[in-house]
Amino acid sequence: MADGFDTASEPVARRVTSGLAKIGAVLKSWAWKAAGPEGVTPTQAQALGHLYQRPASLGALAAQLGVSAATASNAVGTLVRKGLVVKEPGVNKRSVTLRLTEAGESMANRAGEWPDVLSRAVETLDPEEQTAMLLSLVKLIRMLQQNGAISPQRMCVTCRYFQPRVHQDPERPHHCAYLDEPFGDRLLRLDCPEQVDAPPEQQELAWQSFTSSGAA
Ligand code: SF4
Known part of the structure; x- marks a missing residue:
């Protein structure tokens, strides 16, 4: 009860x-x-x-x-x-x-x-908390974007160069085909100058793969 x-x-x-x-x-x-x-x-x-x-x-x-x-x-x-x-x-x-x-x-x-006042507050979180917050923000921003509430943002998770969970290294499981480098959740970008939107089907497949291990 x-x-x-x-x-x-x-x-x-x-x-x-x-x-x-x-x-x-x-x-x-x-x-x-x-x-x-x-x-x-x-x-x-x-x-x-x-x-x-x-x-x-x-x-x-x-x-x-x-x-x-x-x-x-x-x-x-x-x-x-x-x-x-x-x-x-x-x-x-x-x-x-x-x-x-x-x-x-x-x-x-x-x-x-x-924005420095907010940066300083965020820096008081430990690294795991910061990464967890980044993942939550990625998920929220993506949903707002899909609902048309905000304009498309230049995020990794919607980028044609984003290849989620293609590496064995748990610290750096993703790959950026533009930079040709592996990277982890903590390096996910929200505003990348090299970002190019992937076609909707590719975005959906990448999102399923990205969230398949409970990342978001
Ligand atoms: S080009 Fe930028 S947005 Fe695209 S996967 Fe690489 S780092 Fe992420």
């Missing part, structure tokens, strides 16, 4: 969701604190952070930010007027690549410091 503590508690899924929402609120708060003094909005600060990692088209930037093309366009327009971003010809005639100016790189460095 369930005791009082059990029946008085919310389901664990709801408490986990509540915990994630609290972490989201912390990030939002830090984004405002970091962006405000620089005279940019959190969305603009995030755009600077993404472009600091690599130049991108407007569509790719909107997908990374998880916002509409119109919202991304507004943010980029402001950053261009402030002299923080320049538009350069893209790979074809009609496309444009967004790139940070020197001033944009300098601001991205400062505005991009806000």
